[in-house]
Amino acid sequence: MKAREFEQKKAEQWREYDSQMQLLESPKKGQDLDAEQIPQMIRERCQELSIARHRMYGEAVCEFLNQQVIRGHKVLARSSGGFVEKTLHFFSQEFPQVMRREWKLHILCWLFFLIPLFGMWISIHYDLDWVRSILGSDGMAGMDSMYGKGEEANLDMRDETGANFMMFGHYVHNNIGIDFQIIAGGILAGVGSLFILLMNGLGIGGAMAYVIEYGDPVKFFTFVSGHAPYELTGMVVAGMAGMRIGLGLLNPGRMSRGRALLESGKRGLPLVYGAFILTFMAACVEGFWSAHSFTPWIKYTVGFVGWALLILYFVFAGRGKREA
Template sequence: MAAALATFVTRRRPDWDALDALLTRQRAGALKLDELRQLDALYRRAAADLARAQTFYPDTDAHRFLNQLCGRAYAAIYQPPRERWPLVRAFFRRDFPRVLRRELRFVGASAALLCLGALLGALVVLWEPRGAELLVPAPVRQYIAQGRMWTDDILSVAPPNSVSSDIATNNLTVTILTFATGMLFGLGTLFILVNNGVHIGAIGALCIREGMGRGFLDFIAAHGPVELSIIVIAGGAGLMVGQALIDPGELPRGQALSLRGREAVKLVLGCAPFLAFIGAVEGYVSPGDLFPTWAKAGLGLSLGGVFWAYLLRAGRTDADETVVPADSAS
């Protein structure tokens, strides 16, 4: 037999008031994790009370109150999934460039390692001609010995769309490896950056030594600034991971790696669409002589300038510039 309505309301009213208060805090965005669990439990109890009221106390104020309360709780708990495009836009407008600005010291260290490798590779080839045999791939040396760029036949072998697709895939592989090998306490990232720099510097120096410096510039001018910037950013992400493993600070190593790794992944994900775009430039614009060198150089410098202007300015606010990285907070 059902209890009197007044008894039912008196016994259950504290839970209803608690649920109503949590819903008010939820709308204000002030709920904590334990309060979310409490909200779910109280909603389930209120739903059971609503079923009881529908059976024994229909068309009463208690029934109508519970119906409204459960409706609000249901809407709060079972919210429709957020649209993904606004999240993607927010990431590229705000999150990605802000993370990069916070981690500029790692990106700068990555750039220094790449430049160091390029300088070493160039010096070895310029000072010791036989150094090219160690640092420059044999097929590239054969083309240069014939006075031809190894890129001259790219478009005769495959159409531009296929070339750009292959280039984008290769660039993505290099980017991911540069980042992922940071798990080797940063040593893998360091090796890839220096090795890529040596490779670039050695080939450039060999081209200059053989009087083909303009051909080398002609090929790299359009895509080089952005492509090398992306490699440097991925290197910075890898160095962040390595630093978290070597010096986790006051946090356990696993927790430090998790916190820093999330920030590093944002840098790599942010580079992905730019990799696809610059792959298209490298496939359609860089090879061949359809575009003059000055036009390629102008395009490359413009793309590089726009890319870095975006990274250094997008989402900038006064609060953004005073954010303290998570791993340095006490």
């Protein structure tokens, strides 16, 4: 094939490539952009450049194709934006898309948390020893002091300067520490993550059951309702990240286990970010809202709204054609 014939055969593909590049390079990308075909089109230009050089089709053709390859490389390799843009992209698209993609792990982790939680709640009606074994005497005494019947809960001690921020720092340290443990448990083939979720379910379920049976449930639920959506979801998302790491070790495929661990870590990284962000949000609510004495219906409304917003966010965010 001569150079002229080569140019005539490829002319239509080059025009289509040029139009797609113009859409990508414009500030406002058009709706006609076929993003899925862009990498294939760039590979085709690379192959054509190699053929043109091998067959010595001339400087003009080789230089034209070289510029087209450079143009495509710039589009693929250019910066994805600054910190603000990347953060907005993560919240609006990447995180909810990953949550939907890992829906099986989402359900599994919730089950490992909720089944022991409700199991402890049910068990207290038959045998208090289960709750005693989980909480211990110190834990039950703590529940009595904070949520006991006929006594003021020792929660709203925020009159001192900086007390809200002090409690916020405490909750960040404590809850993110739990998330780290859950994620790190994924190294044990995911079993560690599930075990820590199960133990947290037992602990929270035992505390909830004890207060409902022997304390003042209104004090308990008005305190936890505001931050529970973010704290519990963050804990479950951390479990998903740990399980993703564990599954990479269990099923490395054709990769070495070290390489599989690295790849599964990359895949689970959005879940790690999401877990810490949700836990940070929970600490903000717990530190600056939960302990204040608003009426119960306001506290419960804030909690229900939090759950509803999380569900809507994970179900609908990032579903547009361009986002996908």
